[in-house]
Amino acid sequence: MTNVANWKRDSVVCVLLLCFYAAMYAESIELKAVARTYPQVLMLLCAIFTAALLVKSISARHTEAADGDTQQKKTALAVIRDVAVICAALVAYALAIKILGYITSSAAFIAGTLLYLGVRKWYVVAGVSLGTTLFLYYMFNHLLGILLPSGFLI
Incomplete structure (x- = not known):
């Protein structure tokens, strides 16, 4: 696509979203005072x-891409590849969770x-993966029940 498009x-x-937010804000005015605060703040944000x-x-319409269409095509293909790989990983995760456990x-x-996303420091990978997993396990099993x-592996 061109920059103009x-x-x-x-x-x-953006204009359609702004109209939607205005309509939702107007609808929230009819709610009780306690119930309308959160939707109104959310719509304003x-x-x-x-x-x-x-x-x-x-403002972007006034700037031009330096590399042209070939760079945009390469970037688009890389994004599509990344999305496909992550989606495949999600499917594998959904299948593995029943066999290996959460x-x-x-x-x-x-x-x-x-x-895959390029994080190479082993302590960051280990900390984030174990920390997130154990935190969510604690939240669901112990706090939420x-x-x-x-x-068979935990």
Whole structure:
């Protein structure tokens, strides 16, 4: 796509989102005072961020890509490849969680994803994968009382 098509599409989406947020804010006015605060704050924050994106999109039409279409195509293919690999990893994780259990499959999934995304420090990979897995295990099993799948490896 050309830069013109990108900023036009982005601008249209931003305007539509702003209209949606305005409509949702107007609908939330009819709620009780206690119930309307969270939706109104959420809609205002979303509107602020969307307005920032709209400004960025409009200002982007004045800049041109340095490398042209070939660089955009390479980037697009790399993004598609990354999304496909992560989706395949999610499917493998969903299948493995029933066999290996939550702790083993989650730690392996997170570690594999981090390694694929380029994190190479072993202590970061180990800390994030084990820390996230154990934190979520504690939250679900002990605080919420929701049992996570257990397999033959834990």
